[in-house]
Amino acid sequence: MEKNSKINPPCDEKCPVRASLSLLSGKWTLMILFQINENAVRYGELKRSVTGISEKMLIQELNMLVENKLVSKKVFPEIPPKVEYRLTELGLKTLPIVDQLAQFGLENLV
Amino acid sequence: MEKNSKINPPCDEKCPVRASLSLLSGKWTLMILFQINENAVRYGELKRSVTGISEKMLIQELNMLVENKLVSKKVFPEIPPKVEYRLTELGLKTLPIVDQLAQFGLENLV
DNA sequence: TTGGGTACTTACCAAATGGTTAGAATTACT
DNA sequence: AGTAATTCTAACCATTTGGTAAGTACCCAA
Numbered sequence: 001m002e003k004n005s006k007i008n009p010p011c012d013e014k015c016p017v018r019a020s021l022s023l024l025s026g027k028w029t030l031m032i033l034f035q036i037n038e039n040a041v042r043y044g045e046l047k048r049s050v051t052g053i054s055e056k057m058l059i060q061e062l063n064m065l066v067e068n069k070l071v072s073k074k075v076f077p078e079i080p081p082k083v084e085y086r087l088t089e090l091g092l093k094t095l096p097i098v099d100q101l102a103q104f105g106l107e108n109l110v
Numbered sequence: 111m112e113k114n115s116k117i118n119p120p121c122d123e124k125c126p127v128r129a130s131l132s133l134l135s136g137k138w139t140l141m142i143l144f145q146i147n148e149n150a151v152r153y154g155e156l157k158r159s160v161t162g163i164s165e166k167m168l169i170q171e172l173n174m175l176v177e178n179k180l181v182s183k184k185v186f187p188e189i190p191p192k193v194e195y196r197l198t199e200l201g202l203k204t205l206p207i208v209d210q211l212a213q214f215g216l217e218n219l220v
Numbered sequence: 221t222t223g224g225g226t227a228c229t230t231a232c233c234a235a236a237t238g239g240t241t242a243g244a245a246t247t248a249c250t
Numbered sequence: 251a252g253t254a255a256t257t258c259t260a261a262c263c264a265t266t267t268g269g270t271a272a273g274t275a276c277c278c279a280a
Contacts, residue, residue, distance in 0.1 A: 010145075012161040016215025017144045017208060023219070024211075025135060027238080034127045035120075043257055051122040054239055059258060079247045080256040090218060097210040098127060101134075104203055105126025109133070137268080153227055164269055169228060189277045190226040222280085229274075237266070244259075250252085 023068060024094065028053055028061050033091060034098045036071065040084040070094065133178060134204065138163055138171050143201060144208045146181065150194040180204065 011018055024030055035049045047058055065071035070091035076082040121128055134140055145159045157168055175181035180201035186192040
């Protein structure tokens, strides 16, 4: 008989928490998703609203999010260029996570 | 008049999402909280249930969590040593975040 | 006296992450 | 001709983070 037949299964590759974190645990990731939220947001707007992020990190994260289908990108063939980002259906499903983070922060930290 | 008077305020130091992330965004942090959950859990149990974590990371994170009052630590003066960790009231309030991560993972990733 | 169990600690090194700076591309405006 | 606007890209370096391996301390059991 196992000594620790816990309620919780161990947290290996199949752990849903771990799987989500491998996608979302970057320093900026959830903040970017939070700022895009339900809108179509331009690159420059994001740069201003995610205070302190560098351009390198911002596009790097955006590319990663587009690759992982959390964010979609629409390029307008104009000069000067215009690019809009918005959450995909999958991306929208991360908003409850962000909401919980926001609530925890509001109630206990800020 | 500002061009981008968005619905969302910008994400600076007072952003509750950012504040929460500065506490919780480590690679292992939320997985550890998840594994402790509502129980009293020994160090060795955690080492086994958070698969793949090194001892160094585990105590480092645990110390950090105790310092930040998310986790409490009870040392039993026995040989061999026995130490139990459990979530504080504040720590318990992170479980909804973890739940959302788990749900997102279950529905979309695993 | 050797080994096992438990909870750490330390030192060293490797990899991941993030910041700074500069520049490219294109058109319009002055 | 020079400057501004916007969205990137690239090179370089510093910091942070994480892993490995070994060691400490204590008692018990074989």
